[in-house]
Amino acid sequence: MNKDILREFAIRFGFILLAGLLVLFFSFFASGFAGPRSAVFIFQSVAITGILALGVTCTLVVDGFDLSIGSVATSALMLSAYMMVVLEQSAFVAVMACLLMGAVVGLVNGLLIVKMRVPDLLATLGMMFLLIGLQRIPTEGRSISTGMRLPGGQVADGTFAEGFLWLGRHRIDLFLEKLIPVPVIIFLFISVLIWVFLEKTRHGRLMYAIGSNERAAALAGTNVFGYKILAYMISGITASIGGILLAARLGRGDIASGNNLLLDSVAAALIGFAVLGAAKPNAFGTAIGALFVGILLQGLTMMNAPYYTQDFVKGAVLVVALIFTFALSSRVRGGNH
Amino acid sequence: MSDIACEISDLKKSFGPNQVLRGISMKLPSGQVSVLMGANGAGKSTLVKVLCGVQKSDSGDVKLFGSPFKPKSPIEAYKYGVITVHQSINDGVIPDLDVTSNLLLDSLAQPGKQFLLKRSEMKARATEIAKSIGFKGDLDTVVARLGIADRQMIAIARAVACNPKLLILDEPTSSLSAIEAKRLFEVIEKLKREGVAILYISHRMSDIRAIADRILAMRDGRISGEFEGEDLDYEGAVTAMLGKKMSDFNVDISEVSSPVLQLCDLRLSKDSKPLDITVSRGEVLVITGLLGSGKSLLSSILFGLEKPAYGQILLEGLNFEPNSPANAIASGVHMSPKDRANNAIVGDFDIEANLTLPFTKFFSNFGFIDKKRQRVDCSDMIDTMGIVCQGGKDSIGTLSGGNQQKVIVGRWLLKTCKLLILDEPFQGVDIKARRDIGTHIRATSNNRATLVFVSEIDEAVEIADRIIVLHEKAVVGEHVNKNIDLPELLSQVSGNSNTLKQAESLQ
Numbered sequence: 020m021n022k023d024i025l026r027e028f029a030i031r032f033g034f035i036l037l038a039g040l041l042v043l044f045f046s047f048f049a050s051g052f053a054g055p056r057s058a059v060f061i062f063q064s065v066a067i068t069g070i071l072a073l074g075v076t077c078t079l080v081v082d083g084f085d086l087s088i089g090s091v092a093t094s095a096l097m098l099s100a101y102m103m104v105v106l107e108q109s110a111f112v113a114v115m116a117c118l119l120m121g122a123v124v125g126l127v128n129g130l131l132i133v134k135m136r137v138p139d140l141l142a143t144l145g146m147m148f149l150l151i152g153l154q155r156i157p158t159e160g161r162s163i164s165t166g167m168r169l170p171g172g173q174v175a176d177g178t179f180a181e182g183f184l185w186l187g188r189h190r191i192d193l194f195l196e197k198l199i200p201v202p203v204i205i206f207l208f209i210s211v212l213i214w215v216f217l218e219k220t221r222h223g224r225l226m227y228a229i230g231s232n233e234r235a236a237a238l239a240g241t242n243v244f245g246y247k248i249l250a251y252m253i254s255g256i257t258a259s260i261g262g263i264l265l266a267a268r269l270g271r272g273d274i275a276s277g278n279n280l281l282l283d284s285v286a287a288a289l290i291g292f293a294v295l296g297a298a299k300p301n302a303f304g305t306a307i308g309a310l311f312v313g314i315l316l317q318g319l320t321m322m323n324a325p326y327y328t329q330d331f332v333k334g335a336v337l338v339v340a341l342i343f344t345f346a347l348s349s350r351v352r353g354g355n356h
Numbered sequence: 357m358s359d360i361a362c363e364i365s366d367l368k369k370s371f372g373p374n375q376v377l378r379g380i381s382m383k384l385p386s387g388q389v390s391v392l393m394g395a396n397g398a399g400k401s402t403l404v405k406v407l408c409g410v411q412k413s414d415s416g417d418v419k420l421f422g423s424p425f426k427p428k429s430p431i432e433a434y435k436y437g438v439i440t441v442h443q444s445i446n447d448g449v450i451p452d453l454d455v456t457s458n459l460l461l462d463s464l465a466q467p468g469k470q471f472l473l474k475r476s477e478m479k480a481r482a483t484e485i486a487k488s489i490g491f492k493g494d495l496d497t498v499v500a501r502l503g504i505a506d507r508q509m510i511a512i513a514r515a516v517a518c519n520p521k522l523l524i525l526d527e528p529t530s531s532l533s534a535i536e537a538k539r540l541f542e543v544i545e546k547l548k549r550e551g552v553a554i555l556y557i558s559h560r561m562s563d564i565r566a567i568a569d570r571i572l573a574m575r576d577g578r579i580s581g582e583f584e585g586e587d588l589d590y591e592g593a594v595t596a597m598l599g600k601k602m603s604d605f606n607v608d609i610s611e612v613s614s615p616v617l618q619l620c621d622l623r624l625s626k627d628s629k630p631l632d633i634t635v636s637r638g639e640v641l642v643i644t645g646l647l648g649s650g651k652s653l654l655s656s657i658l659f660g661l662e663k664p665a666y667g668q669i670l671l672e673g674l675n676f677e678p679n680s681p682a683n684a685i686a687s688g689v690h691m692s693p694k695d696r697a698n699n700a701i702v703g704d705f706d707i708e709a710n711l712t713l714p715f716t717k718f719f720s721n722f723g724f725i726d727k728k729r730q731r732v733d734c735s736d737m738i739d740t741m742g743i744v745c746q747g748g749k750d751s752i753g754t755l756s757g758g759n760q761q762k763v764i765v766g767r768w769l770l771k772t773c774k775l776l777i778l779d780e781p782f783q784g785v786d787i788k789a790r791r792d793i794g795t796h797i798r799a800t801s802n803n804r805a806t807l808v809f810v811s812e813i814d815e816a817v818e819i820a821d822r823i824i825v826l827h828e829k830a831v832v833g834e835h836v837n838k839n840i841d842l843p844e845l846l847s848q849v850s851g852n853s854n855t856l857k858q859a860e861s862l863q
Contacts, residue, residue, distance in 0.1 A: 220723040220725065221719070221720040222723060224709060224716055224725060225716060227702075227704060227705070228705065228713055230704070231702045231705065232700075232701060232702045232703060234698060234699050235698075235699055235700050238659075238681055238691070238699055238700065239681070239700075239714040240680075240681045240684075240685040241682070299704060
């Protein structure tokens with residue numbers, strides 16, 4: 020009996036406890052780790068991956084998967100740069116174009132999966148390749164920045180709008196001057212939004228029902244196709260928001276950036292399975308998962324761990340989290356399968 | 357010829373507190389067909405599983421040709437010549453392989469077989485096996501492309517090819533047409549002459565008439581009757597199987613008011629006969645029939661999953677053509693589907709979320725779920741259905757099969773409807789839960805029409821006001837549930853030729 024309670028406790032709070040212990044450990048052993056600026060830096064470092072991870076969480080909820088998020092983000096990055104630098108549009112138009120692109124990609128993904136019956140992994144893999152290729156075509160494979168030479172021979176003299184850069188670089192005063200960057204606020208806002216949507220609304224519940232037993236959901240009158248498409252559209256839109264923020268931070272359309280986005284955000288969503296013993300995709304877990312990776316990397320960096328160990332650390336965290344989810348909590352989920 | 361191939365004495369088996377076999381004793385003589393009859397949950401399947409090594413008995417002896425027989429695995433049972441064709445056809449075939457490989461599967465799985473396959477040798481052997489059972493299809497076809505009857509024949513052919521000493525057939529004709537069943541009976545006759553003991557599980561009268569040498573009736577884990585001799589007492593066997601005469605089931609026929617659902621000249625498929633069925637408010641109509649009789653198709657049509665080939669459906673006098681379950685629900689038609697694990701249960705959800713699944717709109721304000729309203733309505737339903745649980749927040753996976761089924765049926769009773777359809781509501785449910793569900797369905801049936809699809813007769817007579825029998829997508833019998841002529845009902849279900857002819861001459 021006692022053992023059961025302990026096990027239950029480990030499953031529910033193990034991961035959060037581990038995160039707490041890590042914070043304590045680094046606070047003592049890594050000088051400069053404890054403090055508001057460092058904390059904000061951690062948030063900032065995970066904001067963009069976190070936003071992408073929240074989108075992929077929605078597709079995981081309907082028992083799908085979106086491999087195209089990374090390439091949607093980089094496409095949004097290139098598209099926003101192209102809109103402003105080459106077409107000399109305003110920040111508003113650039114942002115809207117990116118969001119629209121994300122929604123359309125999500126819609127196409129959803130239609131491929133629902134109407135054409137392409138398996139989710141393959142459909143979004145195809146979309147990933149397509150977008151990686153597509154974003155290189157208008158500039159013949161070059162990065163976009165003010166003063167670049169276009170394929171036609173003219174020089175692009177548009178610039179990144181101030182308002183656009185504000186999205187990625189501005190910091191809001193809170194107790195300390197220029198403390199919280201805008202992307203962090205957007206990340207927190209989207210976290211709450213997705214969490215409320217998935218946990219508190221009937222739409223979120225029906226999406227979970229689809230993920231658990233699609234046929235049962237359909238026979239209960241759920242619009243399965245509609246919700247699946249919606250999930251991929253959410254994923255596409257959040258990915259494009261991530262891309263916009265990345266572009267606003269970099270201030271140029273860098274073709275090589277965003278390589279790690281897909282793996283990092285998928286890892287965060289999967290680590291989220293282990294938080295609070297949910298053993299299923301959930302928005303709160305995803306946000307915590309992203310932060311967990313951020314804390315660990317920040318702490319290790321401050322303790323002078325070399326940069327090239329980062330991916331190894333992320334991988335290790337993911338494996339441990341997956342063990343938490345599938346080995347420890349299998350008993351809890353086991354019931355009906 | 358009257359050697360006893362297999363002798364079972366005082367066999368017992370429990371699953372937890374649930375005693376399934378309570379001391380089975382029987383003898384299976386060589387060269388004879390012993391038919392085993394039993395209602396749902398009588399323990400037939402468990403007995404088969406013990407005999408073929410899938411499960412171990414708790415106590416009791418099984419002797420095979422006089423020597424003790426306690427197989428630890430199906431492979432061991434197979435070595436002793438005890439071959440089983442299970443009820444679930446897909447356990448007997450591998451869909452992705454072709455017919456040849458399926459027919460030879462048992463010999464391929466033998467240890468010490470040569471490493472490389474010789475196609476021509478295999479083909480020759482498979483042709484022989486196929487010929488012996490009269491299978492006429494192409495041997496290179498992948499089994500996944502074959503119909504259910506062909507798969508069944510392949511599974512049986514496979515078993516016959518293993519040279520069985522004791523052959524166990526669990527409802528082998530459930531998906532066979534009359535012609536195929538006849539072919540099967542010929543094969544069984546041949547095996548009988550070769551001295552094979554056959555344990556044949558079925559309660560189709562046509563099967564029993566054709567091949568039975570003896571009938572064993574089974575009820576609540578015991579043998580409740582043995583019948584032998586020239587004239588087999590079929591009715592006596594049915595009574596022994598059910599434990600009481602059909603007239604002992606007491607249903608007070610409900611008062612019936614205006615018609616709710618009318619099927620007018622409805623054809624389930626292009627070449628089937630038209631159906632004209634009316635269900636009225638306050639009435640519980642049970643439609644029964646074998647697999648493939650059109651029950652599932654009809655329920656799918658009524659819930660917007662399929663389209664009829666021809667004809668009209670009226671719901672309260674208005675044309676009713678649902679194009680999706682959502683559409684049917686909106687029109688006031690609720691359906692609890694069969695096979696709850698695949699079609700109804702959301703395994704990740706608790707009881708409350710499972711109950712409210714179709715009506716999330718009703719249980720939410722502006723899209724936000726109203727937890728309080730949900731809790732109140734669900735705890736009412738948990739009480740009225742008698743769902744045994746700690747509370748509505750229990751995960752559905754922690755409930756027993758019967759209680760899960762109560763949740764699934766209760767789901768559709770949360771809101772009132774015009775027509776409630778229940779497809780196999782007693783599937784995989786113990787007798788107590790079955791009574792609870794049945795009672796509740798009847799108690800609430802006043803203000804709606806209720807249509808229930810079941811394949812077991814005893815389930816039908818427990819809850820019906822009226823019973824309609826379907827066979828090959830046509831109505832072959834109709835009975836008001838009062839002093840039912842049981843043998844006639846059973847023969848209609850099994851598509852006995854006489855009654856079919858009668859039905860034809862009536863039209």
